[in-house]
Amino acid sequence: MSKVRLLVGTRKGAFVLTADGKRDKWDVSGPYFGGWEIYHMKGSPVDPNRLYASQSTSWFGQLIQRSNDGGQTWEPMDNKFIYDGVPGTHQWYDGTPHPWEFKRVWHLEPSLTDANTVYAGIEDAALFRSTDGAKSWQEMPGLRAHGSGPRWQPGAGGLCLHTIILDPSDPKRIFIAVSAAGAFRTDDGGQTWLPINQGLRSAQIPEPTAEVGHCVHHVAMHPAQPQRLFMQKHWDVMRSDNAGDSWQEVSGNLPTDFGFAIDVHAHEPETIYVVPIKSDSEHYPLEGKLRVYRSRTGGNEWEALTKGLPQRDCYVNVYRDAMAVDSLDSCGIYFGTTGGQVYASADAGDNWTPIVRDLPAVLSVEVQTLA
């Protein structure tokens, strides 16, 4: 019987939540790496027992952990993220040049074809890759070598490369997103990169339609439709049908189009999910009601999903990497909150149940669908 495994990264450790295909009874293990921030964990599509985790604190810096047994045991791997060549500068918050400095790993994206290859998105924004199972890391310098690098400026959370999407139809195509530089695409395996921000409009920046400078919060893609991308920008939910060459706003009837998380149904490439957040200073839902919004039309027309979610006095946030979908026949949707809840829906969002209520603040949620 199929089962699912949730990899939950929190402010104070990692947790692994497992259930069978019914997804109504859950085993919770952890905390692993108690006291450390786990920005992200993800499993290899090639070998689901191969997991990678990003572990850090402001005291002791960055570690990378690897598991070969589905999270039961872990081994620290290489934690040296050294920029290629002379790092140069990006813009600081006040617009002055600031040297590129490694701070942490935000996102780990295992290869679709090789369990020993994994990509890391880091702060200050750069893309690294390991081809030996995280025993060593090398920067893919083509991204920062893009001429716009010195103009990149950090968002409120830092200058972070938080989104990495590998195109299953083209091994040389990768999408990434940086707060607050925008989205980029490579079509040659990382040698060169193209900013893909045409159509984005950010009123908060000096040139609202600039080539770079947009605070992209997250991007999602359905693997069967790799040309179609969905984006939760700082404000605005966006859609591209040409691999990011141009974007159209699809916020439609959302009550607010600020937010962080966005994801796509496993079997319906036009069904997408967001969690609207009141504003960029009030990082909680409108009216104290935690609502996931679903569009079955690829945007513009949205419905609120509320069954099982708190509809009063709820003031949590859902971070950009804290939503995931499984690939069981009845698609499961999961998200974690800054209040430590992890909610699950085994019916594509119609009904929700908390798996756990009292974890540390949840930074990331990934799910594995296991045979």
Place this chain on the structure above:
Amino acid sequence: MIRVVLPAHLRTLAQVSGEVTLAVEGPVTQKSVLDALESRYPVLSGTIRDHATQKRRPFVRFFACEEDLSHDSPDAPLPAAVASGAEPLLIVGAIAGGQL
């Protein structure tokens, strides 16, 4: 032998309990002790001093003989009592560290 006391998280990471004892050749300095520590426990590389700059991480402090040595030069000799093994070098996570 040089005695080093690690903070709890780093003891867990290095899979040690209690003090660590290290043989240090040549002058006993912060740098030579940390070099020996990282050589014995490679997993600690980057956790006490930055990989790229080799500078002490901001929220890590060094104490010995009731003195804060955090701002001393990495190449300055450590107190004689540390060099002789009479006193440990304390590596401490600052109370100020951590966001939440």
